[in-house]
Amino acid sequence: xxxxxxxxxxxxxxxxxxxxxxxxxxxxxxxxxxxxxxxxxxxxxxxxxxxxxxxxxxxxxxxxxxxxxxxxxxxxxxxxxxxxxxxxxxxxxxxxxxxxxxxxxxxxxxxxxxxxxxxxxxxxxxxxxxxxxxxxxxxxxxxxxxxxxxxxxxxxxxxxxxxxxxxxxxxxxxxxxxxxxxxxxxxxxxxxxxxxxxxxxxxxxxxxxxxxxxxxxxxxxxxxxxxxxxxxxxxxxxxxxxxxxxxxxxxxxxxxxxxxxxxxxxxxxxxxxxxxxxxxxxxxxxxxxxxxxxxxxxxxxxxxxxxxxxxxxxxxxxxxxxxxxxxxxxxxxxxxxxxxxxxxxxxxxxxxxxxxxxxxxxxxxxxxxxxxxxxxxxxxxxxxxxxxxxxxxxxxxxxxxxxxxx
Amino acid sequence: xxxxxxxxxxxxxxxxxxxxxxxxxxxxxxxxxxxxxxxxxxxxxxxxxxxxxxxxxxxxxxxxxxxxxxxxxxxxxxxxxxxxxxxxxxxxxxxxxxxxxxxxxxxxxxxxxxxxxxxxxxxxxxxxxxxxxxxxxxxxxxxxxxxxxxxxxxxxxxxxxxxxxxxxxxxxxxxxxxxxxxxxxxxxxxxxxxxxxxxxxxxxxxxxxxxxxxxxxxxxxxxxxxxxxxxxxxxxxxxxxxxxxxxxxxxxxxxxxxxxxxxxxxxxxxxxxxxxxxxxxxxxxxxxxxxxxxxxxxxxxxxxxxxxxxxxxxxxxxxxxxxxxxxxxxxxxxxxxxxxxxxxxxxxxxxxxxxxxxxxxxxxxxxxxxxxxxxxxxxxxxxxxxxxxxxxxxxxxxxxxxxxxxxxxxxxxxx
Numbered sequence: 001x002x003x004x005x006x007x008x009x010x011x012x013x014x015x016x017x018x019x020x021x022x023x024x025x026x027x028x029x030x031x032x033x034x035x036x037x038x039x040x041x042x043x044x045x046x047x048x049x050x051x052x053x054x055x056x057x058x059x060x061x062x063x064x065x066x067x068x069x070x071x072x073x074x075x076x077x078x079x080x081x082x083x084x085x086x087x088x089x090x091x092x093x094x095x096x097x098x099x100x101x102x103x104x105x106x107x108x109x110x111x112x113x114x115x116x117x118x119x120x121x122x123x124x125x126x127x128x129x130x131x132x133x134x135x136x137x138x139x140x141x142x143x144x145x146x147x148x149x150x151x152x153x154x155x156x157x158x159x160x161x162x163x164x165x166x167x168x169x170x171x172x173x174x175x176x177x178x179x180x181x182x183x184x185x186x187x188x189x190x191x192x193x194x195x196x197x198x199x200x201x202x203x204x205x206x207x208x209x210x211x212x213x214x215x216x217x218x219x220x221x222x223x224x225x226x227x228x229x230x231x232x233x234x235x236x237x238x239x240x241x242x243x244x245x246x247x248x249x250x251x252x253x254x255x256x257x258x259x260x261x262x263x264x265x266x267x268x269x270x271x272x273x274x275x276x277x278x279x280x281x282x283x284x285x286x287x288x289x290x291x292x293x294x295x296x297x298x299x300x301x302x303x304x305x306x307x308x309x310x311x312x313x314x315x316x317x318x319x320x321x322x323x324x325x326x327x328x329x330x331x332x333x334x335x336x337x338x339x340x341x342x343x344x345x346x347x348x349x350x351x352x353x354x355x356x357x358x359x360x361x362x363x364x365x366x367x368x369x370x371x372x373x374x375x376x377x378x379x380x381x382x383x384x385x386x387x388x389x390x391x392x393x394x395x396x397x398x399x400x401x402x403x404x405x406x
Numbered sequence: 407x408x409x410x411x412x413x414x415x416x417x418x419x420x421x422x423x424x425x426x427x428x429x430x431x432x433x434x435x436x437x438x439x440x441x442x443x444x445x446x447x448x449x450x451x452x453x454x455x456x457x458x459x460x461x462x463x464x465x466x467x468x469x470x471x472x473x474x475x476x477x478x479x480x481x482x483x484x485x486x487x488x489x490x491x492x493x494x495x496x497x498x499x500x501x502x503x504x505x506x507x508x509x510x511x512x513x514x515x516x517x518x519x520x521x522x523x524x525x526x527x528x529x530x531x532x533x534x535x536x537x538x539x540x541x542x543x544x545x546x547x548x549x550x551x552x553x554x555x556x557x558x559x560x561x562x563x564x565x566x567x568x569x570x571x572x573x574x575x576x577x578x579x580x581x582x583x584x585x586x587x588x589x590x591x592x593x594x595x596x597x598x599x600x601x602x603x604x605x606x607x608x609x610x611x612x613x614x615x616x617x618x619x620x621x622x623x624x625x626x627x628x629x630x631x632x633x634x635x636x637x638x639x640x641x642x643x644x645x646x647x648x649x650x651x652x653x654x655x656x657x658x659x660x661x662x663x664x665x666x667x668x669x670x671x672x673x674x675x676x677x678x679x680x681x682x683x684x685x686x687x688x689x690x691x692x693x694x695x696x697x698x699x700x701x702x703x704x705x706x707x708x709x710x711x712x713x714x715x716x717x718x719x720x721x722x723x724x725x726x727x728x729x730x731x732x733x734x735x736x737x738x739x740x741x742x743x744x745x746x747x748x749x750x751x752x753x754x755x756x757x758x759x760x761x762x763x764x765x766x767x768x769x770x771x772x773x774x775x776x777x778x779x780x781x782x783x784x785x786x787x788x789x790x791x792x793x794x795x796x797x798x799x800x801x802x803x804x805x806x807x808x809x810x811x812x813x814x815x816x817x818x819x820x821x
Contacts, residue, residue, distance in 0.1 A: 014601050021598055022615040025692065029618065031641060032630045044639045224525040233518025239526055246529050249537050250802050251753060252778055253795040256543065256788050257536035263551075280528035310517035339623040341756045342775070346783060357625040357756075364629050364760060371633055378626035385621050393610075397617065400697060401704035 036189050036375035039162035039176070043371040053160045060182045062159045067181025070142060076181030078133050078142040084179045085130040088148065089156045093122045095149035098170075099129050102145050131178070141177040148173060159185075189376035193363070196373065199380070201352055202359035207384075209274045209355060210337035214330045216275075221284030221329060222322070226314045228285070229292035230300060246282050259346055273347040274355065278337070284329045287402070291325040292318055328399035331392075338385060356381050537799075543792035550786040562793035573794065574675075575769055576777040580751050582679040583773070586687050587694075588747035592740055594691070595698030600728065602699065603706045613703075617696035624693060628760035631689040635761070656681045657767040680770035686757055693757075694750075698743055705739030706732065748805055752798050755779065774798055 035043050038052040053059055064073045070084045071077030078084065088097065099118050117132040131142060147170040148155060159180075161173040180188060193199070227233065228240060258277050267273040295318065303313050319326070344358040354362070360381050367374045389396050435441040543549055547558035566573050602612060619627060634641045656663070659677025672678070679687065713731045722730070755775035758765070765772040765780070774794070782791030 014604060014606060018598070018601050018606065018612050021594075022612055025619060025695065026615045028627065028630045028634065028692070029622075031634060032626070035630075035633065046639060046644055048641055048644055220524045220528070223521040227518045227521035231514050231518040231521070233515045236518065239522050242526060242529065242534065246533050248803060248806075249533055250749065250795075250799055252775060253537050253540050253792075253799050254533060255778070256782050256792050256795065257539040258532060259782075260539075260543075260551075260788065261532075261536065276528075277532040280525040280532070282529070285525060310513070310521070314521070335621060339625075341623075341625050341759070342779070345759075345779075357623055360623075360625045360629070361760065364625075365763070371639075374629055375633065378629045382622045382626045385623070386618065389614075389618070389621055393614070396621070397613070397700055400617075400620075400700045403701070 032375045032379055035371055036379045037186065038189075038372050040370065040372060041163035043375075044369070054186050054188065059160055060185065063180045063185035064182040066159055066179045067184060070179025070181075071138070072181055074181045074183045076142075076177065076179045076184040078131075078139040078179055080133055080136050080138050083130050083132040084142060085128055086144070086178055087126045087128050087158045088146065088173075089126040089158075090148075090152045091125055091154060092152075094151045096120060096122075097127055097129070097149070098147040100145050101131070102143055142175075142179050144175045144178045146173040147171070187376075189372035190380060193367075193373040193377040194380070196367070197359055197363050197377075198351060199356070199359060199377070202354050202356040203384075205271075205274075205353060206338055206356040209271065210334045212271075212275050213278055213337045214333045217279050217281055217284060217333055218326055218329060220279060221281055222288055222319060222326065223314065224280075224285050225288035226292055226318050227310075229289045230313070230318070231310060243282055243285060247286075255342070255346060262347055267347075269348050269350045269353045271353075274344060274353075278343075281329070281333065283332065287329055288322055288325050291322040295321055324398070324402075327395045328402050331396055331399045332403065335385065540792045540795055543789050544796050546789040548787055549789040549792075551788075555789065558789075562790050563797070566790070566793050566797065572769055572772060572777060576772045576774045578675040579679060579683055579770075579772060580754070580774050581675075582683065583687060583690075583751045583754060584748055586679065586684070587691055587751070588744055591691050591694055591698055591747065592702075592743055595695055595702050595743075596736070596740075598695070598699050599702035599706055600732065603703060613699075616699050619693050620696040622693070624756035625760060627693060628689065628757040631685075631692075631757075632761045635685050657770045660684055680766065682762060682766050683771045686754075686761060686771055689757055689761075690754065694747075701743060702736065702739055705736050709735045745806060745809060748809065749802055752802060 034050070034052060037054045038049060039054070042049045042052050063076070066084055066086065067073050067076030070082050071079045097120060099120060101116050101118070117134050119130045119132070121128050129144075129146065131144070133139070146157075146161075147167060149170050152171075155171075157173060159175065159178065162176050163172075163174040165172045165174070177184065177188065184191060228236065228243075254277075262268055262273045262277075265272075267276075299317060300313055303317055308316070338355075339357060340355070341357045341361060344355045345361065348354055348358060351359070351362075360377055363377050364374060367377070432441060432445055436445065544562055545557060545559060546555045547561060549555040598616060602609060602616075606612065633639075637643065657680050659672065659680055661676065661678030662672040663681070665672060709732065713735075714727055717727050717731060752774050754773045758771055758773050758776050759779075762771045765776060778791050778794045778798075781787050781794060
């Protein structure tokens, strides 16, 4: 299409409309990422926080320094025998801050931090609070609460607190982890979400399910499509009719009878239940048949004269020539299987058999108001597909485009 | 020409393989109580005989392949869940075992059926038979595994269609979903696709941004949107400048809300979708837009450029070109997307479950798929849920046929 956009206004309009749309499309992703890096207090602010504290490089330095004292500069910790020193710059010496290590509530932090010695002293311009782990145990997190008198107006802690609340005549500064390390600081929510549920297992289940569905499904669809397109066998009409009939069945109709069949087989909570019912794909058969029909007849006649059996023709000729179709099918099947929620919801009720979407759905219920962890879990659940998209952008888009063309 | 092949083991390995798979299938049938248990034992004895014979032959002729096949046979016999998949191999192997030399026609018949059998078998087991089974289930009275369920005729349908306000609520919501999202989605996507089809800079970036939601799992996307819509801390409330407004849980329809100040009262379906359901529709539009844009872009690129050049020579304006060339020639694509949107509306589930797990206040966000899920898997009333599924099937079938008939006359295919 070639159109003359002579006026600057028209071009401006094109970009304006596209940009506004793109911002609207991208905003939820930005919000997911931003929230996944926020502390609980930042996440629950009515006034939106555009750049969370945990994204500011100046804070990373402090986090790394404190993390190195407690364990490692990258992931922090609170190892046995280590001392972590936190400074709060106040400028003047006023009332002494009160410091405690709370027995952290909620599922996302290490409850025990006993055997800690807390020393508080004033040096020039700052209060120095040191925590010494006198026990023989190491802890992953070091949660800290400091009550700082409100007489300090311009205080500045070395590491910004995760929450600041008013508590009587004092500010209540809260850290979920005072010695986080640089990565432990930035990716705090990710780390906590990951350890709150067996997401590794969920990922494995999803990849295994989707991968098997793609590979086996591809082979089956290619075989069927090849036979339908290239072999004249008695009964072909009946098979084709059967496949056309299947096309009309909506997914809902299958949920209950398939569930009953699966439970009678004892397949609930197995990979079979997740994979087998969806192996045969009418979409794949249609797509690949179209491909095989478009290949020239001479090619197959020549192979036939050379003594190639139908199987050889399929494997050596048809499959390599239909790679675009196979990729399209693969992408659709993988997306469908990886993103599916309803089917895993029905056929699995044990956490070790959850797929990532099923696991995420449960996590959304359980995490409740911990939106940081929730958004972190959502982010890493979509990450594999998004990364896959960036690596194989062309195939993705062409595959989708191909789905709409008769 | 198929040359004769020499098989050191005769046809026995194939026979063995086939028998093992058939055994698995019979185990399957026994498990489903389709066959009495002793059939299984009988075949097991036969298989043991075949195994013994194959072993002896294997020892005499070729040790390793024989042993390998033996192991496969035993393995298959004991892992019947794969039987459904392996059945075609068994059937093929049996056929091959009995007719080793085939004419051209026989070869075509053999390979044709062998290649289509896996898919056809799976489609039969997991789609065709289950749909018929759903039809049967829907005629039973409260089937839920426990207790006796008896034939009830059309009772489920009678209750569903005449005495179940929730079903009609879900149907109404689905209708609103189609009415709101399909035309808006297609219009928006066409607009974006036309703009993207011009020579714009950063085309790839734009396309990626529009496309990303589509490949994002609805579970995660719904969690984010739920967060954006959150009544206390949600971004949208800040944007609208009304913090603390619990507007998502307003069960009234938006038409009723909009017309109330004028003194007009609307009720039931005519009150329109609830605010919460509109929120879910917006999210669904966002999710699907990229897909629609890509499909329409592909449709646009199939339109010959000569048409536009000719139109320009005739002095047609930009708008006229879109109206008289793009729109009619794009109609097959639009038609495809409309059909897809229609069928998709009946499957809206994930976003509703995540954002309003119980179907919202007064079930104002209940969709057909969620209702079916609730009836079947929360209330364990499988026969009633099957009746819902069958009604959905009928509705989709009728709508698609009508749509095909009505629209096909208007859809312009390329000359």
